[in-house]
Amino acid sequence: MTAHNNDQWRVAMREWREHWRLGLAALIGTGMCLSVWPSVSSLFVAPLQEAFGWSRGDISLAQNASLAAALIAPVLGRLVDRVGVRPVLIGGLLLTACAYFSLALMHGPLPLYYLLYGLLSVVGAATTGLTFTRVVTGAFVGSRGLALAITRSGLALSGALLPPAVFAIIATYGWRMGFVALGTLILLIALPTAWLWIRGASVAPTSAPAGAKAQISLWGLLKNHKVVLVCVASALNYAPIVALLSQFQPLLVGKGLEAASAAALIGVVGVSALIGAFVTGMLVDRIWAPLVACIFTLGPAAGCLLLLPESLEPWVAIVALILLGLGQGAEIDVVAFMIARYFGMRSYASIYGISVFCIAVMIAIQGSLIGLSYDYFGNYNVALMVAAGCFVLAALSYLGMGRYPTGDQVSAAAIDTQVSSSASAAPSK
Template identity: 80%
Template sequence: MTSTHSPWRVALLEWRAQWRLGLAALIGTGVCFSVWPSVSSLFVAPLQEAFGWSRGEIALAHNASLAAAFVSPVLGRLIDRVGVRPVLLSGLLLTAMAYFLLAALRGPLPMYYLLYTVLCLVGATTTGLTFTRVVSGAFVGSRGLALAVTRSGLALSGALLPPMVFAIIATYGWRMGFVALGALVLLLALPVAWLWIRGASLAPVVADGGAHKPRSSLIGLLRNHKVLLICVASALNYAPIVALLSQFQPLLVSKGLGAAEAAALIGLVGVSALVGALLTGMLVDRIWAPLVACIFTLGPALGCLMLLPESIELYVAIVALILLGLGQGAEIDVVAFMIARYFGMRSYASIYGLSVFFIAAMVALGGSLIGLAYDYFGDYDIALLVAASCFVISAFSYLAMGRYPRIELAADDTAAVVASLRAEPST
């Protein structure tokens, strides 16, 4: 007599075989460049005091993140060609060096812009572009859960690192703040990546017989309507949330909440994002991922509509922010899962890099338009309606991905674990 092994049993065996790799991805995500947005504001006042630059001049450096987004598809292409390990290890070393160079900064302002751009470019190789490739290639039956666990490292560091870095800056100065960030990458992320992130699943996917199949160009990938669909869907999902986050406090105040009350509520988004990531990670391993993505994308649409009345109650704001946070947490993990599930690992990083590019372009556009919309209309209602429309379009775009294709998995340790599990006699 035979029976189907439970998903939990598959997950247990995968984690038993790959826990070191999963832990390395969690640590790396938590201490590498992805955490920089959470701590970057701590350096604004010290740099202003040290060099006399205005806050506007310092803020201009953030445009470098757009440059990183533009090169993400190219970096993804490189990862698919040479494998994730050499790109990741090189990126970790270079990211640490970039932090150390910023610590040694003596001015002038253009040099800060140059070093900040270098940090963004090399740091892009230590983000989801590489770490989701690591996890997606190593975990099969529990891929969604593994991606969610990896993302939880960023959520935890986003809560823990800012006060730690602030204390270091307050005690030892801003230079030591940059040194601390570089040391975390060099002394923590790099060693665990070197020791634990290894295996056949991280190498370029090759065809039968060992010969590489021709890979589609980036333009060729976009000609695949499903690749374009997932890039557009992810951008229409993520960008409105980021745009709204940039204006949440004044938006809530305009709806009748107190300034302090509104500021305190914003923390709900981060907590909800962590819950959304873990919840969707478990669901997509068992339920059709586009359906999960659709449900968690329609939630933020409802949240936007709840914020439309001229005056809202506190509980309405709480529910709306929770819905938005759940959607934000779900988006990145579900998209990474769907890229692996629909297109396999051969061009995974290239497609992920394309989605990053679409998201960054839409974030830049949305972040500007939401402020302009308020200036023109005198409130945020039009922006909320546009955001809700984007969420709805995104939700049904996910559904248009259709059923999962049959994709040959690359030979790796996890696949062997799952195969051995399936070969076990059942009672």
């Protein structure tokens, strides 16, 4: 076991010496682009409510913009598989910054907010795991799980540091400057690092093996039941966390915490997500990934139940947020790892795009209903119980993935051939 671990660390060191620029650019970009928005979005709820008189239900309906992102994600995935990561990512970074600046200039009415939120969701889809995990999985093979964890730490760190920073900016300068700050981070840091360092063969389109079809159709991929299973499981896992994050500050305030303390506690999610990312990243290189995913998905279910009492002790809130953060940190790493491990790289972005589609649809549903649930029931308890149920279903779904397609070192071409064969056969049971 020791020799095996030493070999893995040697592989990791060699791959990071060769591709550290790619990994660092992905780490920075992941922590500063659209993926961090769920961690800070709840900080804008009360200011927008005060500025325009909108209800929390009105504001949460903007989550329906995820449906537009859902429709575009599989198309973006196909585009990444065809032309490579770089052009899609660079364009997405520029447009996402512009979308944040547009929100800062907004003066109402409510439909305009929905329109701009939709624009942010659509163009921002090109700056999420759809592109950044493709960068990492293409460059790192022997230490893929660890590399994904290190990259994911960028989002975990920003999830810990940005909420209190953005809260301070909003409190001092107003909500408009909060949006300006988010756009400026992209233009001054994420875009330059991506432009300079995300390049080379590992982020180019993956060529088809001799004798194979150039690219499997989306419908062909969907005929593989494991593709559907991993995508649905990722949606049931990730969407409830995003929905809860969108209302976390008012949720915690309603449970008896002060507004500033609630904003600071959101950072606990980011810290625990960082831990979850590293732990799961190291585990999936050694242990069956669906089992790791199952364990780390049951934790958030318990966290939701801890948040049910009408009055929370601070330590209970902290434990609940830690469990939710561990699950959030694990989800992106494990799903990205499983897509590459079960299906290879040739259709990686296409399958990841399908998972984003499923996640976005679920976010639109749950993100809208959580605010409406508060408006109807006067609290978030029903939403918390529904979220707990989704986490349990996701945990069970991961276990349905079964064994890896071949041995420990399966080639991408062999996995892609399996998917192609499955797609041309009758639908799976």
